[in-house]
Amino acid sequence: EDQVTQSPEALRLQEGESSSLNCSYTVSGLRGLFWYRQDPGKGPEFLFTLYSAGEEKEKERLKATLTKKESFLHITAPKPEDSATYLCAVRPYGQNFVFGPGTRLSVLP
Amino acid sequence: DSGVTQTPKHLITATGQRVTLRCSPRSGDLSVYWYQQSLDQGLQFLIQYYNGEERAKGNILERFSAQQFPDLHSELNLSSLELGDSALYFCASSVADNANYGYTFGSGTRLTVV
Numbered sequence: 001e002d003q004v005t006q007s008p009e010a011l012r013l014q015e016g017e018s019s020s021l022n023c024s025y026t027v028s029g030l031r032g033l034f035w036y037r038q039d040p041g042k043g044p045e046f047l048f049t050l051y052s053a054g055e056e057k058e059k060e061r062l063k064a065t066l067t068k069k070e071s072f073l074h075i076t077a078p079k080p081e082d083s084a085t086y087l088c089a090v091r092p093y094g095q096n097f098v099f100g101p102g103t104r105l106s107v108l109p
Numbered sequence: 110d111s112g113v114t115q116t117p118k119h120l121i122t123a124t125g126q127r128v129t130l131r132c133s134p135r136s137g138d139l140s141v142y143w144y145q146q147s148l149d150q151g152l153q154f155l156i157q158y159y160n161g162e163e164r165a166k167g168n169i170l171e172r173f174s175a176q177q178f179p180d181l182h183s184e185l186n187l188s189s190l191e192l193g194d195s196a197l198y199f200c201a202s203s204v205a206d207n208a209n210y211g212y213t214f215g216s217g218t219r220l221t222v223v
Binding site: 034036041042043044045046049087089095096097098099100101102 | 142154167215216
């Protein structure tokens with residue numbers, strides 16, 4: 001069965017304190033791995049798609065990387081506005097997305 | 110504004126009732142997806158329509174049904190509502206059938222069953 005887990009469940013950082021979020025997946029065939037940001041009461045907002053191991057994508061303070069079994073979302077010098085829930089999702093071949101439970105990030109000023 | 114419009118934003122109803130949630134996809138998008146998000150379950154895929162036809166089904170209960178109309182808007186019908194159906198319901202859209210480049214989500218409908 002296709003599965004996505006994320007760790008940690010919640011993370012509190014001081015402004016400027018860099019860290020990484022983990023997404024581990026088990027999937028029969030990976031068509032793509034996606035990262036989304038979700039603010040409270042809002043729909044998820046697309047951040048990145050990664051397709052193959054070794055691939056990296058960057059956007060402002062965020063950098064996503066992919067291996068054969070996991071993906072990391074690195075946050076460099078975060079700001080309070082980066083506080084959100086970060087969702088990881090995989091798209092197996094022939095199927096729709098499977099979302100992970102998310103990591104709730106709080107960045108304190 | 111993502112371009113995906115969901116109405117209503119909030120809905121409070123009693124157990125046993127029936128409600129309809131509406132979604133207008135982003136202009137040019139032919140696929141519509143429905144998701145349920147509850148605190149203990151995360152985002153769960155319910156159903157997908159592409160250009161009016163059902164394409165994929167996920168964990169959708171028999172009490173729930175959906176359709177996509179010729180103007181591409183979609184409706185999710187929830188009947189015989191139970192307390193456990195309280196959740197955020199999201200609609201997402203994509204241009205193609207396969208969403209290889211991700212979805213665009215609406216801001217959701219919060220359903221509370223009392």
